[in-house]
Amino acid sequence: MQIGxxxxxxxxxxxxxxxxxxxxFRQLCKRLGAGxxxxxxxxxxRDLWQSLKTTRRANHEGEVAPIAVQIAGTEPQMMAEAAAYNIDRGAQIIDINMGCPAKKVCTKWAGSALMQDEPLATAIIDAVVAACAPRNVPVTLKMRTGWCQAERNAVRLARAAESAGIAMVTVHGRTREQGYGGHxxxxxxxxVKAALNIPVVANGDIDSxxxxxxxxxxxxxxxxxxGRAAQGRPWIFREIAHFLETGEHLPAPEVLQAKQWLLEHLHEHYALYGEYTGVRTARKHIGWAVRALPGGVDFRAVMNTLETCDSQVRAVSDWFDQLADTHHRLPAIRVAANDDLIEQQA
Structure with a gap:
């Protein structure tokens, strides 16, 4: 598989x-089978590039290559400058967001809203490709099938993107109007795949x-x-890889192995966010990891009261040790795609 x-x-x-x-989280997914x-x-x-949120998102210290950064916006020149900014900070692939359905993004005509304005979408693609080409950085595009059921223009926009120099297209199999509802x-x-010569990636409801x-x-x-199926289950990538290669299922991870993966993830998470923010943002990752396990709901309630990294780590470690007393491997329970813990996918 190649991107450029x-x-x-x-x-x-x-x-x-x-x-x-x-x-x-990206590092964890890569360790567990994501290519x-x-x-x-x-x-x-540009006025937000020095914000704490953006500097964290542009931090790629120690990240396993290839480093892919998604950028979002509505102005071609600003998007080109954003591409250069992120390349300077280590990005090896730039992805253009034309898939996010969130209202706060689409009301500003970014994300999937750009699919309603094909000339602007194409101008953004042209500008970003032009900014990246001299530095030999491939540009990819993520989009939806269209804005709504009556306006599914993915094929037309994908063809224009390929002509403009896009190296790969990812399509989420929903319109913006659908959000994450339905199927x-x-x-x-x-x-889209039949219409293009560049790689095409399928996205949406892939949970097994x-x-x-x-x-x-x-x-x-x-x-x-x-996307959402990897939340709390990042080993899904190695499960898929094994199944595609052999036609057989991997055994569920051992409880103590899952515990080790989660603790390693938490330590990296705290290192990036610090104590105060790290503890609070780690709660969702812990919640996803335990949500479908025996006693997971009660443990989530306890977890949300803890205020320090050390107390969080000790609680997670103890809880998984107790689970290991009765289960050698994680129980094979699948979480529904509409679970209330799931966040938005860009």
């Missing part, structure tokens, strides 16, 4: 998710190895991108 001149370990991708796919992981979206507004459809992704195989077969896509 960059080779990937496999065709299993972690989706960019606001508030989720920070550097520690590629895209950052949370970084604003194109993803894959016919549009298949049509069987689903990944089904979507690859239905769309003929070059890769699949997993």
């Amino acid at each position: 001149h960059i080779s990937l370990a496999n065709n299993l991708f972690a989706a960019p998710m606001a508030g989720v796919t920070d550097r520690p 590629y992981a895209v950052s949370e979206m970084v604003t194109s507004r 993803a459809e894959y016919d549009t992704i298949a049509a 190895p069987e689903k990944a195989r089904e979507v690859l077969a239905a769309t003929h896509a070059d890769a699949v991108m997993v």
Whole structure:
């Protein structure tokens, strides 16, 4: 699998998710089988580049290559400058966000709202590609099937993107109007794949190895991108990889192995965010990890009262040790895609 001149370990991708796919989470996904992981979206507004949120999102210290950064905005020149800003900070691939359905993004005509204005969308693509080409940095595009059911223009916009020099297109199989409701459809992704010569990635509702195989077969896509299903279950990538290669399922992770992965993730998380913010933002990751496990709901309630990194780590360690007394491996329980802990995917 290639994105421009960059080779990937496999065709299993972690989706960019606001508030989720920070550097520690991307690193975890890569350690557990993802061949590629895209950052949370970084604003194109220069006045926000020095904000704490943006500096954290642009921090790639120790990150395993390739480093892919998603940028969002509405002005071609600002988007070009944002691409250069992130390349200077280590980005090796730039992804343009035309897929986020969040109201706070779309009301500013960014994200999937850009699919309503194809000339502007194309101008942004042209500007970003022009900024990245001299530095040999591939540019990719993430979008939806269209703005609404009556306006599914993914094929037309994807063709324009390929002509402008985009190296890969990812399509989430929903319109902006759908948000994350209903079910993803894959016919549009298949049509995009049939229309292009560059790699196409299928995204939407991929929550199991069987689903990944089904979507690859239905769309003929070059890769699949997993978002919400990786929250609390980052080992889904190695599960999919094993199943696609052998047709067999990996055993569920051992409880103590899952504990070790989570603790390693927490230490990296605290190092990035510091004590106060780190404890609070780690709660959702811990909650996702335990939500479907025996006693997980009660443990989440306790976790939300803890105020220090040390107390959080001790509580997680003790809880998993207790679970290991009765379970050698994690119980095989799948969480519904509409679980109330799931956040928005860009």
